[in-house]
Amino acid sequence: xxxxxxxxxxxxxxxxxxxxxxxxxxxxxxxxxxxxxxxxxxxxxxxxxxxxxxxxxxxxxxxxxxxxxxxxxxxxxxxxxxxxxxxxxxxxxxxxxxxxxxxxxxxxxxxxxxxxxxxxxxxxxxxxxxxxxxxxxxxxxxxxxxxxxxxxxxxxxxxxxxxxxxxxxxxxxxxxxxxxxxxxxxxxxxxxxxxxxxxxxxxxxxxxxxxxxxxxxxxxxxxxxxxxxxxxxxxxxxxxxxxxxxxxxxxxxxxxxxxxxxxxxxxxxxxxxxxxxxxxxxxxxxxxxxxxxxxxxxxxxxxxxxxxxxxxx
Amino acid sequence: xxxxxxxxxxxxxxxxxxxxxxxxxxxxxxxxxxxxxxxxxxxxxxxxxxxxxxxxxxxxxxxxxxxxxxxxxxxxxxxxxxxxxxxxxxxxxxxxxxxxxxxxxxxxxxxxxxxxxxxxxxxxxxxxxxxxxxxxxxxxxxxxxxxxxxxxxxxxxxxxxxxxxxxxxxxxxxxxxxxxxxxxxxxxxxxxxxxxxxxxxxxxxxxxxxxxxxxxxxxxxxxxxxxxxxxxxxxxxxxxxxxxxxxxxxxxxxxxxxxxxxxxxxxxxxxxxxxxxxxxxxxxxxxxxxxxxxxxxxxxxxxxxxxxxxxxx
Numbered sequence: 173x174x175x176x177x178x179x180x181x182x183x184x185x186x187x188x189x190x191x192x193x194x195x196x197x198x199x200x201x202x203x204x205x206x207x208x209x210x211x212x213x214x215x216x217x218x219x220x221x222x223x224x225x226x227x228x229x230x231x232x233x234x235x236x237x238x239x240x241x242x243x244x245x246x247x248x249x250x251x252x253x254x255x256x257x258x259x260x261x262x263x264x265x266x267x268x269x270x271x272x273x274x275x276x277x278x279x280x281x282x283x284x285x286x287x288x289x290x291x292x293x294x295x296x297x298x299x300x301x302x303x304x305x306x307x308x309x310x311x312x313x314x315x316x317x318x319x320x321x322x323x324x325x326x327x328x329x330x331x332x333x334x335x336x337x338x339x340x341x342x343x344x345x346x347x348x349x350x351x352x353x354x355x356x357x358x359x360x361x362x363x364x365x366x367x368x369x370x371x372x373x374x375x376x377x378x379x380x381x382x383x384x385x386x387x388x389x390x391x392x393x394x395x396x397x398x399x400x401x402x403x404x405x406x407x408x409x410x411x412x413x414x415x416x417x418x419x420x421x422x423x424x425x426x427x428x429x430x431x432x433x434x435x436x437x438x439x440x441x442x443x444x445x446x447x448x449x450x451x452x453x454x455x456x457x458x459x460x461x462x463x464x465x466x467x468x469x470x471x472x473x474x475x476x477x478x479x480x481x482x483x484x485x
Numbered sequence: 486x487x488x489x490x491x492x493x494x495x496x497x498x499x500x501x502x503x504x505x506x507x508x509x510x511x512x513x514x515x516x517x518x519x520x521x522x523x524x525x526x527x528x529x530x531x532x533x534x535x536x537x538x539x540x541x542x543x544x545x546x547x548x549x550x551x552x553x554x555x556x557x558x559x560x561x562x563x564x565x566x567x568x569x570x571x572x573x574x575x576x577x578x579x580x581x582x583x584x585x586x587x588x589x590x591x592x593x594x595x596x597x598x599x600x601x602x603x604x605x606x607x608x609x610x611x612x613x614x615x616x617x618x619x620x621x622x623x624x625x626x627x628x629x630x631x632x633x634x635x636x637x638x639x640x641x642x643x644x645x646x647x648x649x650x651x652x653x654x655x656x657x658x659x660x661x662x663x664x665x666x667x668x669x670x671x672x673x674x675x676x677x678x679x680x681x682x683x684x685x686x687x688x689x690x691x692x693x694x695x696x697x698x699x700x701x702x703x704x705x706x707x708x709x710x711x712x713x714x715x716x717x718x719x720x721x722x723x724x725x726x727x728x729x730x731x732x733x734x735x736x737x738x739x740x741x742x743x744x745x746x747x748x749x750x751x752x753x754x755x756x757x758x759x760x761x762x763x764x765x766x767x768x769x770x771x772x773x774x775x776x777x778x779x780x781x782x783x784x785x786x787x788x789x790x791x792x793x794x795x796x797x798x
Contacts, residue, residue, distance in 0.1 A: 199628045201635055253596060257589040276570040279592055280631050283566060286599055287623035294613045294620060303616070304607045310600035315512045318593050322514055 173484060177477045183223050183233075184216060190237045191219075191244065194292065197284070205269060205281045206288070210248045213264045217481065218243045221345060222352035225366050227474040229356025236355050238295035242306065243348040245292065249285035250313060250344075252278050257321060258403055286310075302354045309347040316340040324404035325428040327414045327421065330454075333406075334375065342374025362470060369465040369478065376458035376485050379451055382407035386439060386448070398435055404428055408454065413447030420445055459485060486797060490790045496536045496546075497529060503550045504532075504557065507605065510597070518582060518594045519601070523561045526577045530794065531556045534658060535665035538679050540787040542669025549668050551608035555619065556661040558605065562598035563626060563657075565591050570634060571716055599623075615667045622660040629653040637717035638741040640727045640734065643767075646719075647688065655687025675783060682778040682791065689771035689798050692764055695720035699752060699761070711748055717741055721767065726760030733758055772798060 174181035195210055197203040219240035226236040254260070255268040256278050262268060270278035293303050316339030323332075349366035358366075385400050386409050400407050406414070406424065414421040420441045427433045442448060462482045469475055487494035508523055510516040532553035539549040567573070568581040569591050575581060583591035606616050629652030636645075662679035671679075698713050699722050713720050719727070719737065727734040733754045740746045755761060775795045782788055 197628060199631055201631055202628060253592050256592055275588060276634060277631065279566050279569055279595075280627050280634065282592075283595075283599070284624060284627035284631070286596070287620055287627060290603060290620040291617060291624065294617045297613065300607045300610065300613055300616065303613065304604060307600055307603040307607060311597060311604065314593050314597035314600060315510060315515060318512055318515055318590065318597070321589060321593065322512075 173480060174477070176480065177474065179227070180220065180223060180474060180477055183227075183236075184220060186233070187216075187219055187223065187237055187240055191241050194241055194288070195245075201277070202281060202284055205273075205277070206248075206285060208266075209252060209269060209281070210245060210285075212266055214244075216244065218247055218345065218348040220477075220481070221348045221370065222355075224474050224477050225349045225352030225358070225363075226356040228362070228470060228472050229353065229358040231356055235296050235298075236352060238292045239298075239351040239355050240348070242289045242292035242296070243344065243351060245285050246289040246306065246310070247344060249282045249289065252282040252285065254317070256282075257317070258399075260399075296351070296355055298351070298354055302351075305347050305350050305354075309343045312339045312343050320405065327406045327411055327424060330408070330411055330415070333408060333411055337378040338371050338375050341378040342371035345374040345377070346370030365465055365468055369462055369469075372458045372461040372465065373482065373485075376455050376462065376482075379408055379455040379458070380485055382409060383448065383451055383455070386410075386442065398439070401427065401438075408451045409442050409447035412450045413442045413445040416447075417441065417445040455485070486793060487790070489793065490787065492540070493533065493536060493787060493790055496540075496549075497533060499546070500529075500532055500536065500550055500553055504554050507554055507601070508558075514590070515594060515597055518586075518590070519561075519598060521579075522565060522582060522594070523558060523598075525579055527557075529557065531560055531658060531661040533790075533794070534661045534683065535668075537787050537790050538662045538665030538671070538676075539669040541675070541783060541785050542666065542671040544669055548609050548611070549665060551605045552611075552664040552668050553661070555602045555605035555609070556657065556664065558598050559602040559619065559623070560657060562595045562602065565595040565598070567630070569595075570630070571712075573712075609664070609668055611664070611667055615664075618660050618663050618667075622656045625652045625656050633718065640719045640724055640737060643721070643724055643728070646721060646724055650691040651684050651688050654691040655684035658687040658690070659683030678778055678781055682775055682782075685771045685774040685778065686795065686798075689768050689775065689795075692721055692768040692771070693798050695722060696761065696764055696768070699723075699755065711752070714740065714751075721764045722755050722760035724760075725763045726755045726758040729760075730754065730758040768798070 174184065192207070192211060195203070195206045197206060222240035222243060223236060251263065252269055255263060256270045256275050260268050261271045269281055289306070293306055316336045320336055320340070346367040347370070349370045350363050353363035353366050382400070385407050386398060401410060410424055414424055423433055423438055423441065427438065459482055463479065466475060466478050487497065505520070505524060508519045510519060535553035535556060536549060564576065565582055568576060569583045569588050573581050574584045582594055602619070606619055629649045633649055633653070659680045660683070662683045663676050666676035666679050695713070698720050699711060714723060714737070723737055727737055736746055736751055736754065740751070772795055776792065779788060779791050779795070
């Protein structure tokens with residue numbers, strides 16, 4: 173993804189070493205588990221955003237890397253706790269911590285990574301009120317996760333869905349960009365612009381995930397098809413189709429009630445009611461929003477890297 | 486406990502209102518659950534420590550209350566996650582969150598309270614490097630909890646036990662005092678003294694808890710007798726007795742291996758090998774340490790309140 177941006181590529185490679193160096197613990201289990209989860213791949217989108225935002229101002233590795241690591245480690249912590257709640261067996265093709273060990277160790281490992289993230293945040297040297305970005309983000313992620321959990325087995329509305337995904341996914345992208353901007357002394361206006369870009373990117377990213385959930389091949393993506401639905405969560409294509417097609421709504425509710433149903437028939441019904449197409453449209457609308465935020469940003473040799481990431485969606 | 490200290494009593498009463506006001510969430514479940522857990526009683530020892538330490542310097546409610554609330558809410562978060570791990574059914578005579586709802590909601594409610602604690606910490610206006618106190622404390626608590634969890638069904642040594650309880654319990658008492666001292670601009674030396682007092686207090690507090698676990702009446706304390714042992718955790722009286730009495734060690738190991746055994750016989754054996762008496766001695770040694778730290782502190786009308794709390798042990 174970074175072939176056109178050798179500086180970003182070099183910074184991300186150096187960041188990877190930094191991240192590794194900050195993950196050691198005197199407790200062997202935590203040392204192995206933390207490194208296992210954080211270093212097991214992942215696209216490092218959030219650190220890339222932190223670095224790119226910071227490259228728009230006074231770039232200083234000693235402030236940027238702790239911020240990028242804080243965000244990436246916080247992301248790993250939320251994945252660990254999410255995997256408990258979602259009963260997820262695998263992630264990135266590997267067994268999840270809660271599956272490999274047990275829920276209890278997964279709870280504490282997540283907590284430990286939260287604390288680690290907080291300590292890294294302090295290392296950025298940012299003023300306390302700027303640190304609040306991440307604290308607020310965690311609050312909102314938890315609120316949205318709880319909202320989703322309580323709303324399980326309820327199809328819900330597109331409006332509530334969008335609010336939830338921006339909280340659940342957009343906020344952390346947004347925080348990684350804002351923190352990058354703040355470490356580089358960019359103005360509040362520019363930081364806010366980066367933040368809005370992050371929220372829209374997160375929405376598009378989550379809708380893409382929802383589309384993969386219904387369209388992906390289990391073998392190549394490492395995630396079972398319609399996994400979310402099996403866990404009682406209605407994804408965007410389902411919500412849209414159900415709002416248009418009362419029969420489909422009944423099928424989904426039957427599915428939620430545990431009366432089973434034919435998954436392939438359900439997928440066909442979602443396609444024929446336009447649930448996939450409309451979801452793609454909505455995703456594209458967020459992609460366009462991202463592009464328009466990029467247009468408004470101060471131009472640097474790195475700004476276009478944001479377009480590259482958006483196009484990857 | 487505060488009859489001799491009307492100022493502390495008044496501050497704690499005002500703090501209670503402040504704490505309540507800071508626990509609201511727009512998600513109804515979180516609002517009820519957070520308030521339920523944090524406001525369901527508890528002795529408010531940690532906020533009392535924060536307030537007392539701060540009363541030794543430039544006392545300012547606007548900085549002290551957020552610090553005290555951060556510590557108390559962090560304490561609640563750790564209790565929620567601990568109750569998941571310990572399979573605890575009740576706490577303070579009420580059903581635990583993980584029992585009343587389920588583990589999943591308990592995981593997120595704990596996370597939410599972690600984030601809340603962090604946001605309050607930012608409100609203290611302390612410099613970032615001072616905020617690190619709490620981040621380090623969470624790291625160490627997690628390390629010690631994992632260490633305890635992995636060491637389950639293993640009697641262990643007194644040395645390792647002491648290291649663990651100071652990390653698990655002492656560190657948060659210590660942090661509450663240090664944060665109080667820092668909000669009141671006390672010197673690093675005085676803050677360190679308060680910190681050491683907190684660690685020793687925590688050790689004595691935890692040994693007291695261990696003694697209650699073996700001696701308490703289930704009905705009055707709301708906790709089942711030898712609950713820790715049933716969960717595979719050897720308390721101090723057990724560790725000491727097992728090191729002296731090989732037969733008792735075998736009894737405990739049999740118990741851990743799931744071969745059952747007579748609880749009353751076990752308790753009698755602990756008493757006759759001096760496990761209770763020696764634990765009380767060790768507790769008193771930490772109480773004496775606390776008193777000697779109090780002696781070294783700058784004298785104020787509030788210093789003696791620390792003696793009062795220590796005597797309550």
